[in-house]
Amino acid sequence: MAFSALHPDAGRVDATLSDLGCGLAWDLVHKVRPRIALRCRECGHGVHAKVSPRGLRYFAHDPGRPADCAWLSESLEHHQLKLALATAVRETGWKAELEVTGPDGAWRADVLATSPDGSRRIAWEAQVSPITDDDIRYRTRRYEADDVEVCWVSPSWPPWIGIVPSIRVTEDAGEVAVIDSTADFYFKIGSWGMTRRLALVEFIRRVQDETVVFHEVLPRYRRIRVSATSSSRRRAIWASHASIDAEARHEGMRRRQEAWKQQQQEKAEARRKAEEQQREIEREAERARLQEQRAEQQRQWAIQAERERRRREEEERRRQAAEQVAERERLRQERIEADASLGWHAEISETRQHELRDKVTEYVWLRERTRTIFFVAAGPEAEYAFGTAVYVRNRLFGVLRPSPPSLHRLPRGVVVFALNAREAALLVGTGQVSAEQVVSFDFPDAEQLSLI
Numbered sequence: 334m335a336f337s338a339l340h341p342d343a344g345r346v347d348a349t350l351s352d353l354g355c356g357l358a359w360d361l362v363h364k365v366r367p368r369i370a371l372r373c374r375e376c377g378h379g380v381h382a383k384v385s386p387r388g389l390r391y392f393a394h395d396p397g398r399p400a401d402c403a404w405l406s407e408s409l410e411h412h413q414l415k416l417a418l419a420t421a422v423r424e425t426g427w428k429a430e431l432e433v434t435g436p437d438g439a440w441r442a443d444v445l446a447t448s449p450d451g452s453r454r455i456a457w458e459a460q461v462s463p464i465t466d467d468d469i470r471y472r473t474r475r476y477e478a479d480d481v482e483v484c485w486v487s488p489s490w491p492p493w494i495g496i497v498p499s500i501r502v503t504e505d506a507g508e509v510a511v512i513d514s515t516a517d518f519y520f521k522i523g524s525w526g527m528t529r530r531l532a533l534v535e536f537i538r539r540v541q542d543e544t545v546v547f548h549e550v551l552p553r554y555r556r557i558r559v560s561a562t563s564s565s566r567r568r569a570i571w572a573s574h575a576s577i578d579a580e581a582r583h584e585g586m587r588r589r590q591e592a593w594k595q596q597q598q599e600k601a602e603a604r605r606k607a608e609e610q611q612r613e614i615e616r617e618a619e620r621a622r623l624q625e626q627r628a629e630q631q632r633q634w635a636i637q638a639e640r641e642r643r644r645r646e647e648e649e650r651r652r653q654a655a656e657q658v659a660e661r662e663r664l665r666q667e668r669i670e671a672d673a674s675l676g677w678h679a680e681i682s683e684t685r686q687h688e689l690r691d692k693v694t695e696y697v698w699l700r701e702r703t704r705t706i707f708f709v710a711a712g713p714e715a716e717y718a719f720g721t722a723v724y725v726r727n728r729l730f731g732v733l734r735p736s737p738p739s740l741h742r743l744p745r746g747v748v749v750f751a752l753n754a755r756e757a758a759l760l761v762g763t764g765q766v767s768a769e770q771v772v773s774f775d776f777p778d779a780e781q782l783s784l785i
């Protein structure tokens with residue numbers, strides 16, 4: 334079915350217009366005898382005028398129509414939408430032509446609206462069947478190339494809404510209204526809100542007046558509020574200049590706020606960095622101070638250690654010197670005592686010496702009941718005070734005739750044997766041995782050996 338056809342004399346006839354767009358009455362084409370040779374504008378096959386049960390005027394193909402005529406596939410819904418668009422355009426005072434083909438067939442407008450002064454043309458496309466985004470973009474460009482504005486109209490939920498200039502309409506109680514996508518910008522909430530419902534004729538009027546234009550929504554605002562709880566994404570919508578300005582102002586404000594926030598963050602970051610740097614400087618200074626402190630302590634320890642080393646060295650040197658002095662003194666003393674003992678020993682003969690040993694042996698026998706006795710010969714032995722050591726059972730028991738100046742060398746408690754009482758008194762008289770310690774015999778005084 335179609336709303337237009339070719340009349341053999343009048344040319345293009347439009348069933349939606351009372352004068353068919355060419356000054357002819359409907360009755361002159363509808364049910365007239367003989368039949369008028371009307372032709373399909375698409376395929377050239379014969380068509381005839383018809384009226385639907387609801388009073389809709391249109392043209393239908395005669396029997397034997399070609400199967401590939403594009404208008405065959407157009408549904409009643411499509412046709413009704415086209416008619417609604419044409420009717421709305423005509424209500425605004427603009428001219429509306431149906432099924433208009435562009436130069437070289439570049440496009441075919443369902444409804445081509447033309448302004449009264451003929452300066453503007455807007456194609457209203459009732460797109461009922463599915464079409465890809467690429468196809469609809471391509472077809473939009475074809476219109477634009479011929480300086481024809483276009484708006485695609487769908488009664489369903491097409492995926493291309495907002496991709497090309499487009500609207501979604503609904504019919505309610507005979508009135509067609511736009512429900513998607515004209516929107517208003519609400520500055521306070523910074524969001525677009527979909528216009529619930531706008532009469533198609535009012536929408537067309539605004540598009541023609543350019544009080545609403547197809548507007549590409551700024552990226553931040555593409556979630557369009559549909560109701561208090563729902564929203565829908567749109568890349569572009571129809572909007573008033575005031576709303577577009579409000580969106581731009583809001584975007585400007587948002588950017589200023591973001592810039593300010595960014596600036597604050599940068600300042601805070603700079604402050605944090607400066608503080609961190611200051612802390613690092615302080616830490617560095619503290620490390621240097623501790624290092625210096627340790628170095629100073631080590632220097633002090635080194636100084637102390639050196640002093641201590643010198644002190645010990647000095648002490649050792651003194652100790653060695655003192656030892657040497659003591660050793661020299663000891664040797665000198667020993668020499669003196671050894672010299673002295675020579676005279677002391679010279680006082681008795683070897684015979685007397687043997688007799689004395691016999692007496693000691695007897696003394697030991699009486700006391701210790703042993704004859705295991707051993708004499709260490711008198712000589713320059715300072716250890717026994719230059720006397721003869723008496724060992725009984727391998728223990729130092731006593732000393733025979735120790736030299737008086739050397740008595741201090743005897744171990745305490747050893748028995749000291751003397752020749753007689755006079756010699757015993759002489760030994761005790763030195764104060765180095767006690768009277769109880771001394772055992773004397775009754776030998777006569779030492780011979781004057783020097784006289785022998």
Ligand SMILES: [Zn+2]
Nearest residue numbers: 373375376402
């Ligand atoms: Zn046809």
